[in-house]
Every structure is written in structure tokens, then in C-alpha cells.
């Protein structure tokens with residue numbers, strides 16, 4: 001038993017103890033040792049814990065036990081993008097520091113897990129998943145952080161989220177509404193002054209490129225075009241980005257897969273819930289997961305693969321849904337999921353997608369989630385097999401963390417993280433990067449001098465649209 005556990009039990013009322021100052025101090029000091037002494041005395045800002053350890057344990061469920069398994073080795077620090085910055089010298093602002101603070105809160109109630117300071121420290125985890133592969137204890141660190149946020153919301157309510165977080169929680173509805181608007185009305189709304197005003201009011205940074213709809217709704221695009229006869233049908237999980245923000249992502253995926261004898265069908269579906277997951281709104285994630293699993297399972301039992309064109313969607317369907325729903329259907333859906341890059345890689349090696357792209361040149365950016373999903377070498381191999389000249393493969397984080405880096409409160413740190421990547425990217429050219437928000441971040445950090453495309457979009461434009469930059473949402477089928 002650790003000293004802090006012993007000390008905590010000694011004053012736990014139900015164990016017959018009393019909350020004497022000495023026991024409480026030992027519990028706290030062992031947990032936050034370096035952190036508390038060095039720099040964050042104000043974390044301990046009330047006389048009695050507002051969320052007693054038992055409550056935090058109950059609300060975090062088995063992820064409380066995961067946090068307690070941390071052996072404080074610091075391996076996660078060595079890969080954590082927010083730790084490897086100018087704030088990383090402060091122990092509380094590191095990946096290990098967050099685990100240590102959480103352990104202390106779980107053991108002693110200190111530092112106060114309901115305090116704003118504590119939540120701000122936890123919110124420095126952007127969910128990139130880089131640490132998961134290096135943690136010797138096998139702790140799903142971003143999920144533990146999300147579980148803490150869920151506990152925070154469980155105790156204080158969704159109303160306790162700050163304004164930018166509330167905007168993110170409503171982002172899906174916002175882009176869905178915009179995408180359905182008449183073209184001229186949308187353009188009227190998305191002028192520079194209105195966008196500026198929106199960013200200021202919602203808490204987004206002026207220089208961030210927001211994921212705003214290009215026009216068209218994917219459901220209508222797919223409805224206009226019947227499935228092509230003679231092709232094998234796979235189900236397509238589009239998620240909010242391909243459905244409402246850039247339907248051209250889905251259109252290019254569909255035409256590229258047509259070359260390999262596959263057509264895509266769009267079953268009923270909702271948002272994957274990745275933004276709610278990051279915010280800790282687990283009840284909302286569960287609601288969306290149940291609806292998506294119910295619909296996608298009907299496709300899976302027909303033997304259809306479920307294709308994703310976003311690493312966030314692949315991760316949500318494969319890893320998060322089975323974890324939070326914990327039922328057979330979600331596991332069966334997870335087994336049917338295939339990422340578009342895995343599919344293309346297989347088809348290129350089977351000769352079902354072929355081309356000589358020796359005139360094409362690019363840099364490849366392996367995003368955090370690409371690395372987590374083991375897609376880096378698959379994407380590189382696909383490009384190499386098709387003779388694309390890949391100048392370099394960059395593994396650095398761009399600092400976007402989904403919408404996290406677009407918020408004004410995080411922008412300076414996000415830019416600092418992304419600078420290393422931008423320096424290596426150079427000043428112009430094409431970068432192939434598998435994440436929609438990483439592509440936006442690269443464009444904004446390079447002043448749009450570097451063009452960023454998803455891997456399948458780049459292949460689509462090289463193979464099927466050599467003269468076009470990106471396909472419009474209402475593009476006609478390739479004959």
C-alpha cells in the first residue's frame with residue numbers, strides 16, 4: 001500500500017479515521033510531490049474535497065483503476081506533443097504530471113478535481129494517442145483523461161463547459177445547418193466579417209481555418225446516383241466531415257473504389273461522436289454509438305465491409321464504441337470496419353487499382369491517428385508501389401488535436417507544436433496527410449502555401465482527375 005493510500009484511509013470517516021491535517025498532507029504530498037512543491041500550490045484551494053475520492057472512483061469507473069496503475073516512468077512524456085513544448089518544464093503540464101495529479105485526486109481528493117485549474121491541466125491532453133503505444137503499463141491515457149472529463153461533467157453538468165467547449169459540442173448541428181442552406185445564403189453568411197465575428201464570439205483563433213461546408217449534402221449526392229451494377233457493395237460511414245463539410249471526400253473515395261470493383265452505399269447514420277468523446281460527454285457518445293451500431297450492424301451481417309475515410313471514424317468504430325457499449329453488436333461492427341487506406345493498399349497490391357504515377361511528387365505527413373492505426377507504412381507503401389516520388393515521411397504532430405488547436409485559448413501552444421512540422425514541410429508543394437483537421441492546420445500554419453490532401457484524394461486526382469484539383473460534390477460518375 002502506498003503512503004498516500006495508508007494516509008487517506010487513516011482519515012477516511014467510514015474507516016473510523018478523522019481528517020487530520022497530517023494524514024491529508026501526506027496523501028497529497030506523495031501524490032503530487034514535485035508538482036505541488038514546485039509550482040501549483042493554488043491547485044489546493046479549498047478545505048474539504050468537493051469531489052471525494054469515492055465519488056471520483058465511481059464516476060470514472062474502471063478508468064480510475066487504469067489511472068492508478070501508472071508507475072510514473074515518464075515514457076509518455078517523451079512522445080506527448082503538448083509536453084514537448086516550452087510549458088513542458090512544469091511537471092504538472094506533462095503527460096506523467098496529469099496521471100500523478102489524477103492518482104492523487106483518486107487517493108486523497110486533492111488536488112480538487114472539480115477545480116478549474118485541475119480541469120485546465122487535464123485539458124492539455126489533446127487525445128492524440130501517441131502515448132498509448134509507449135506506456136509500459138498499457139494505460140489508455142486519452143481515454144482516462146476523457147473519463148475524468150466525463151466525471152467532471154457528471155458532477156457539474158454540461159452547463160459547466162466554457163463557451164468554446166459549448167460551441168464545439170454544437171458544431172455538428174452548426175455545419176449540418178450551413179450545408180443545407182441555399183448556396184448564396186451560405187456564401188452571404190460565410191463572408192470575412194461574419195466569420196471574424198463568429199470566431200471572436202465562439203472563442204476560435206482569427207488565423208484558424210475552420211471546417212466549414214463546401215456545399216452539398218452527401219446523402220443527396222449518393223441518392224442521385226444509383227449503385228452501379230456489377231460492383232460489389234460496401235457500406236460507407238461518412239461521419240460529419242464527409243457528410244456535411246466536404247462531401248467531395250466521399251465522392252472521390254467512391255470513384256476510386258469503383259476502379260477496384262467496389263461501390264459504396266450510405267446507410268442511415270449519425271455523427272461518430274468524436275468531439276463529444278474529447279469533451280467527456282459520454283452519455284451523448286453512447287447515444288450516437290447505439291444508433292450507428294444498430295444501423296451498421298445490419299450491413300455487417302450482410303457481409304458488407306464498413307468503409308471509413310477519416311481516422312477519427314475508424315478509431316471510434318473500432319476502439320471506442322466496443323469499449324463504451326461493451327456488447328456483441330458493437331464488436332461485430334468493429335470487425336467489419338476497414339479504413340480506406342487499408343482497402344486501397346490491398347487493391348493496389350492485387351492490381352485492382354493501378355497507375356504509373358512517376359510524374360507525381362509529394363511529402364507524406366503521418367498524423368497522430370495514422371500512427372495509432374498503423375497506417376503510416378501502408379500509405380507509404382501504396383504510394384511507392386504506384387511510383388509516386390515521396391520526398392520525405394514526416395511524423396511530427398501538427399498541433400491541431402481536432403478542433404482543440406483552433407481555439408484561441410490553445411492557439412499559441414498549438415502553433416508551437418506545429419512549428420517543427422512546418423519547418424520540415426518547406427514553403428510549397430503537396431503534402432499527403434491523413435486527417436481532415438491536420439490538413440486544415442497545415443494550410444493555415446503555412447499560409448496556404450502548402451497544399452494538403454488526404455491520401456485517397458491525392459490518388460483520385462492523380463489517377464482519375466489529373467487536371468482537376470479536387471472533385472466538386474456534384475461531380476458526374478467516371479465512365
Ligand code: SF4
Pocket residue numbers: 069070071072073074075076077095096099134135136137138139141
Ligand atoms: S508511460 Fe504510462 S506508466 Fe509511464 S508515466 Fe506515462 S502513463 Fe504512467
Ligand code: SF4
Pocket residue numbers: 076079080081082083095124125126127128129130131132141142
Ligand atoms: S494522448 Fe497525446 S496529448 Fe494526451 S497525454 Fe497522450 S501523447 Fe499527450
